[in-house]
Amino acid sequence: MENENCILRLSRYKNSLLKLRHLGLTRVFSENLADAAGVTAAQVRKDFSILGIRGNRRGGYQVDQLIGQIREILGKDKVHNFVLVGTGNLGKALLRYPGFEKSGIKILASFDIDSVKMEGQTNIPILPLEELDGYIQKKQIQFGIISVPDFAAQQVCQIMIRAGIKGILNFAPIRLQVPEDCVIRNINLETELENIIYFVNAANKEGKQP
Amino acid sequence: MENENCILRLSRYKNSLLKLRHLGLTRVFSENLADAAGVTAAQVRKDFSILGIRGNRRGGYQVDQLIGQIREILGKDKVHNFVLVGTGNLGKALLRYPGFEKSGIKILASFDIDSVKMEGQTNIPILPLEELDGYIQKKQIQFGIISVPDFAAQQVCQIMIRAGIKGILNFAPIRLQVPEDCVIRNINLETELENIIYFVNAANKEGKQP
Numbered sequence: 001m002e003n004e005n006c007i008l009r010l011s012r013y014k015n016s017l018l019k020l021r022h023l024g025l026t027r028v029f030s031e032n033l034a035d036a037a038g039v040t041a042a043q044v045r046k047d048f049s050i051l052g053i054r055g056n057r058r059g060g061y062q063v064d065q066l067i068g069q070i071r072e073i074l075g076k077d078k079v080h081n082f083v084l085v086g087t088g089n090l091g092k093a094l095l096r097y098p099g100f101e102k103s104g105i106k107i108l109a110s111f112d113i114d115s116v117k118m119e120g121q122t123n124i125p126i127l128p129l130e131e132l133d134g135y136i137q138k139k140q141i142q143f144g145i146i147s148v149p150d151f152a153a154q155q156v157c158q159i160m161i162r163a164g165i166k167g168i169l170n171f172a173p174i175r176l177q178v179p180e181d182c183v184i185r186n187i188n189l190e191t192e193l194e195n196i197i198y199f200v201n202a203a204n205k206e207g208k209q210p
Numbered sequence: 211m212e213n214e215n216c217i218l219r220l221s222r223y224k225n226s227l228l229k230l231r232h233l234g235l236t237r238v239f240s241e242n243l244a245d246a247a248g249v250t251a252a253q254v255r256k257d258f259s260i261l262g263i264r265g266n267r268r269g270g271y272q273v274d275q276l277i278g279q280i281r282e283i284l285g286k287d288k289v290h291n292f293v294l295v296g297t298g299n300l301g302k303a304l305l306r307y308p309g310f311e312k313s314g315i316k317i318l319a320s321f322d323i324d325s326v327k328m329e330g331q332t333n334i335p336i337l338p339l340e341e342l343d344g345y346i347q348k349k350q351i352q353f354g355i356i357s358v359p360d361f362a363a364q365q366v367c368q369i370m371i372r373a374g375i376k377g378i379l380n381f382a383p384i385r386l387q388v389p390e391d392c393v394i395r396n397i398n399l400e401t402e403l404e405n406i407i408y409f410v411n412a413a414n415k416e417g418k419q420p
Contacts, residue, residue, distance in 0.1 A: 011401045080407050093303035103400045167406035183409040190313045191221045196377035199393040
């Protein structure tokens, strides 16, 4: 879990570095990154130390070098191929999401039970679900995104894993069963909104107390 | 943080309960919910105890009653109104997301700088950005969703907060500055995928070691 948070911060450092480089900076200090990422400078140095990233003797890091090192750690020095299953509204939005490409994320193909109806709606090919298994195996794809309704998600997940997928981002509001060697992350939109509602309501109640 | 995880689990219990009720169950035990939500039975009992939910003397909970109690805690006994800003692909997908309604989440209106172009594309009205401030105040809306590009997000956030928004779900890949009494949650799609890539790559490397 600690490790996982470290990676989330690394991703923030990298985004901040890209912006700082865009502003013309060639070197940064842990304090700069701390401010940009909303953590303490000690945290930045600790994260870098854990990951074997060293600054210069007089402190500070070369921006270009640091971006390269973080990209390597995040596996972003190369392109990673994904398949997406479930080409509804959310799936289509993901196919058109502009931020993936610069992060080395490429959705090679999308799959849907209604693929025929959707022909030509996106630049990325939409294929019938029956071809999912063969496609993953042929292209040796390791990463998948699930954006099907909850009742279909476990079955899609099983097809993916059987075919060789090792990492899944799941948008279906259901807890998927995956083997231990498969990485799964869930984004549950309802739960996120429910959380916000809960905490705002809690704060409202607190504010009303004498 | 502990509290936050408790709410995430509550949401899972509630979803499991709805499915169990659909199967005809009228009472459940902490063990049933533990299995369905992927936690221990002790954790279920601890969560309920913290929140003041009590079982019967002989153990077990009435399904209907429990759903009602969790809904109340999650603030789902009434409808919560949202505004959405940024009606691009992702924003449109959110406007059409089928899961919100049954969770008491209602997006009243959507806003965009290009609202005129989008007229009639969705059932929910798409209004010009200049009307955001007045709309929030007039309808006394407390909740907002931001799905604009990163460069526009902070400005939208400020308009929302000035107008009275207290809780924000942010999809823009940027850390927004909000006052302390505002609840913010971020969904960063790139970071989620980067995490998956990182952990799969790490596992691949480990597997290859002798």
